[in-house]
Amino acid sequence: MEILGKILGSPARVKIMRLFLLNSKNGFSRKDIIKRSRVNPSVVSREIKLLASIDFIKRHKTTWFFNSLFKYAGELDRLLISSDTLDIKTIADSFKKVGRVKLLLVSGVFIKNKDTRVDLLIVGDRMKRSKIEEEVRKLEAEIGTELVYAVFDTKEFIYRLDMYDKLIRDILDFPHKVIFQAKELSTRVLKKA
Numbered sequence: 001m002e003i004l005g006k007i008l009g010s011p012a013r014v015k016i017m018r019l020f021l022l023n024s025k026n027g028f029s030r031k032d033i034i035k036r037s038r039v040n041p042s043v044v045s046r047e048i049k050l051l052a053s054i055d056f057i058k059r060h061k062t063t064w065f066f067n068s069l070f071k072y073a074g075e076l077d078r079l080l081i082s083s084d085t086l087d088i089k090t091i092a093d094s095f096k097k098v099g100r101v102k103l104l105l106v107s108g109v110f111i112k113n114k115d116t117r118v119d120l121l122i123v124g125d126r127m128k129r130s131k132i133e134e135e136v137r138k139l140e141a142e143i144g145t146e147l148v149y150a151v152f153d154t155k156e157f158i159y160r161l162d163m164y165d166k167l168i169r170d171i172l173d174f175p176h177k178v179i180f181q182a183k184e185l186s187t188r189v190l191k192k193a
Contacts, residue, residue, distance in 0.1 A: 012039040016047050018080050018144025020057055020066040021073075022109075027063035038141035080144075090142075092179050094135045099127030102154050102182040109145060111177055117170045120149035123157040123185070154185070 008014055015037040019028070028036065034044050048064060051057045058067045070076075091110070095101055101124040108119035120139075122132060132151055140147050150167065152160065160168045 010043075010047070012037070012043045013047050013050070014080065015039055015141055015144060016044065016051065017056065017076065020051075020064075020144075021077055021081050022143070022145040024066040024068060027060065027065045029062055029064070033064065036141065037144075038138065088177075088179055091139070094139060095122060095132070098122070098124075098131045098135060100125045101127070101180060102185050103157070104179040104181075105171065105176050106179055107171060107174070107176040108148065109143060111175055113175050116174055116176075117148065117167060118150050119147045121171055121176075122149065122151045123154055125154050127151065127153070158185075 008017070016033060016039065019033065019037055030041075030044060030048065033039075033048065034041050037044065039047070048057070052059065052064075054070075055067050056070050057064045059065075067073075091106060092104065095104055101122060103121065103123035105121040106119065107113060107121070108116040110119055120136070129151065132149075136147055136149055150171075157168070
């Protein structure tokens, strides 16, 4: 994100552009853009004005929409969406202080696979749900789209894994990337995968 922010002028611009590119069929009010991108209101106003001036976005009443006829839409999509969404270290660091994380797995938007049920799986103990939600919202602002995520305590995850729970099977049987896995889960998950 830092490199793209420097190339494109600001990290705020990258966040807002990703928001529109990943949600090209949706419209956003100025208030929605501020909330979803977590960018300062005055910066959002400046970026909206700039993006509208180059026809990246169009306004209809009080709502802004991505301009699907924008000349460089394909190139920007490849640069901002198809390139690595976030590096592994950023994702791992996001969840260091949410509790005792035993398994952190990404899928979906993180690996450019739209055919998955979740984007993020977090397994652990003594986890603070409010802190997890806060970190997920921060990641959503960086990425530009809402994340589908699942959180399980270790006992429940192991139970579901042993019962061949459909959600757990759908996550583990399809493309995913393990960010962190505790030793006590590694042999168990690998056996069932």
